[in-house]
Amino acid sequence: MVLFPGPTKAETMRAMKRHRDQLVELLTNYGKIDMLCLDLALGLAPGRRKAKGECDSPIPQASRRLWTKSGNLDRMGEILREDAMKVLAIGAHPDDVEILCGGTLFRGKGKGDQVSICVLTDGSAGHKVIPPKELVKIRKREAEAAAKFLGAKLFWLGAKDEFLFDDEETRLKLAQVIRLAQPDLIISHSANDYHHDHQAGAKLAFSAGFIASLKHVKTGSPASNHGAYLYEMDTLTGIGFEPMEYVDISGSLANKLKMLSKHKSQVKWLKDHDGIDILEMVETQAKFRGYQAGVKYAEGFRLVQRWGSNPGKRVLP
Numbered sequence: 001m002v003l004f005p006g007p008t009k010a011e012t013m014r015a016m017k018r019h020r021d022q023l024v025e026l027l028t029n030y031g032k033i034d035m036l037c038l039d040l041a042l043g044l045a046p047g048r049r050k051a052k053g054e055c056d057s058p059i060p061q062a063s064r065r066l067w068t069k070s071g072n073l074d075r076m077g078e079i080l081r082e083d084a085m086k087v088l089a090i091g092a093h094p095d096d097v098e099i100l101c102g103g104t105l106f107r108g109k110g111k112g113d114q115v116s117i118c119v120l121t122d123g124s125a126g127h128k129v130i131p132p133k134e135l136v137k138i139r140k141r142e143a144e145a146a147a148k149f150l151g152a153k154l155f156w157l158g159a160k161d162e163f164l165f166d167d168e169e170t171r172l173k174l175a176q177v178i179r180l181a182q183p184d185l186i187i188s189h190s191a192n193d194y195h196h197d198h199q200a201g202a203k204l205a206f207s208a209g210f211i212a213s214l215k216h217v218k219t220g221s222p223a224s225n226h227g228a229y230l231y232e233m234d235t236l237t238g239i240g241f242e243p244m245e246y247v248d249i250s251g252s253l254a255n256k257l258k259m260l261s262k263h264k265s266q267v268k269w270l271k272d273h274d275g276i277d278i279l280e281m282v283e284t285q286a287k288f289r290g291y292q293a294g295v296k297y298a299e300g301f302r303l304v305q306r307w308g309s310n311p312g313k314r315v316l317p
């Protein structure tokens with residue numbers, strides 16, 4: 001079974017050609033899947049050349065369960081949840097999302113989720129030696145490398161580190177990001193976390209998530225047509241945070257740590273400034289949450305319960 005969006009068309013075709021004797025089912029909620037199916041069918045048919053315009057003709061079935069054809073899954077995609085989602089993870093600083101929900105993002109990605117990350121501040125205060133201007137460039141590069149490693153789109157809001165507020169300007173900027181990312185699920189900070197920027201980030205995710213759907217709020221893009229479910233991620237070391245839901249990240253912890261390692265300047269800064277090995281700390285927290293959840297490693301979350309935006313089903317991967 002292959003979920004789109006997920007592997008590229010070329011990857012799918014290659015794998016299907018290698019294993020013609022197995023069934024493959026393609027699932028998507030994308031309207032253009034019918035053209036993709038036709039392309040794949042033409043690619044599989046030996047000796048057949050595409051007629052001009054043939055790929056532009058939709059095949060008749062345009063429902064969710066679209067097509068069955070000889071081919072192979074070949075671990076190109078995996079489906080554990082019925083629908084793939086668009087996920088937007090919002091972090092105050094360039095490494096927060098990696099630290100607090102990286103394993104969940106990888107898990108969702110493996111199931112076909114389309115993941116975006118929004119970094120709210122520029123990270124300019126996070127070093128003892130490197131001057132702020134230079135540091136912003138380094139931290140943005142690190143965030144880009146981390147997002148690339150995950151396969152996520154990165155939105156860099158650029159608010160001043162240590163001075164993040166839920167003010168009109170920042171709220172509108174984040175609403176614009178939400179309109180571009182069109183998330184079904186937003187993951188952001190706990191309003192109870194240790195850092196003032198994290199607390200402001202929690203407020204911004206709440207407020208911007210709401211106004212993104214209002215037509216009269218102008219941001220440069222049309223209003224989103226639906227609200228996203230909002231989840232808070234864990235606090236640093238879990239202080240004051242009682243998870244309502246857990247995500248088993250036993251299979252994605254290694255990738256989470258690799259993604260976090262892309263923030264080289266921070267791994268060093270946290271050693272210098274706070275005397276901690278952030279990679280070790282993150283693994284320990286995942287193990288602790290794992291004990292709570294009855295798995296090896298886990299991440300914890302809380303649903304932000306709001307009128308009109310409470311899912312009646314499991315949303316996290």
Ligand SMILES: [Zn+2]
Nearest residue numbers: 092093096195
């Ligand atoms: Zn932070």
